[in-house]
Amino acid sequence: MSTRYAIYYAPDESSELAQLSSDWFSDSDYWKFTARAASYCFHGTLKAPFSLNNKTHAELVDALRDFAVDQKSFEIPPLKVLTIGKFIALVPDQPCVELDTLAANCVREFDNFRAPLTEEDYQKRPNSSLTLQEVALRKKWGYPYVMELFKFHLTLTNDIENDVKRAELFELLTDRFSAANKITRCSNICMFGQSDRDSQFVNLERVYFGDS
Template sequence: MRYALYFSPSATDPLTETASRWLGRHAFSEEVFDDYVSFADVTEDPRRYGFHATLKAPFELAADKSEEQLVEAFSAFASSRTAFDIPDVVVGSLGPFFALVPAALHQPLQDFAADVVQHFEPFRAPLSERDIARRKPETLSESQRANLHRFGYPYVMDDFRFHMTLTGPVSDGRSDEMADILTKTFAGFIHRPLTISGLGLFVEKERGEAFTVHSWQPLAAPNTKDVRNG
């Protein structure tokens, strides 16, 4: 069993519905869709994970922690943090992958992501040598390698870039078409704010299986200037 802390809108949010139909699977209900079956080849990888943005990457539980303790900590964390907006999101690319991304770096979002990573680190079991090798540390920057060994994932802290993945690798020949399709599909959600309204605890029961939502909690603390709320 692996767990992950992801940002996702709620199960009934219009963005969750649109993205789930695009990917072909709803991670909350496990309902499958064939609305965009002609693009099933490029959505295969993100379909397994469900629509999300990674905050705390998938991890096995530390030997001295239980699922009950994780769920309790998850609920307490969400209730003590404040919802906030990313001012503007767009369809963008990370190399050959397409995703919904902030139009510009947003420091409150960076701080929130770091907060999640650090807060739940005690629940993470150390990576196996095989898992470390899978990340190809020889191809990572110095800071990314340090993150991998410290937090189990290269792309955290200063290397974190928020993205809600919409495709697997897209060839150069299909890139323009994909950008146009995604811009039209997500027209109602881009070039406007995205509220970081809650947090999802996702689970993968066996390696390679689809991730599903164990629970979703709103960020419920009263609004303050400090997104981390202490």
């Protein structure tokens, strides 16, 4: 199987937020609640994972670098812990137009690199599980939660079926990530890759915006 790529926001490795997430995902006491989330790395999705069509890795890297040069840095509002469905994530505590715009531009800019969805993709998330709007967005962009349905988040857990355990982890994470309640500057984006669907995503390229 060919490599899958994704365009993510990921905090700089030296940042406090990156250290907090590293400590959390490496905590063996909670591994059964974080293993799947950790395999995607700590990130905010801008362009969801995709396989390349007839383009090359080098062409994607070049396009990413060219795209980044034209971007301007901005501030992400303070992050708060929030339960989204059955999982827990960090989300901005107020809307961020710059972040929404960056994500929409990434979806558009890199869609010509995306191969069509496979039968495996549809089996993992059948259209019957989606709303009509989600189906339409998925058909156009390969992923349902984009554009008007985009909600930036940095995932902290797997889906947790047990309501009591989810509530316990919410309280724990609110405390552990209390330092995330500060403004974070977005001055770069990353290209992550996954060699096959059972492998860990890894950061292949970090590109800085033109004003950084």
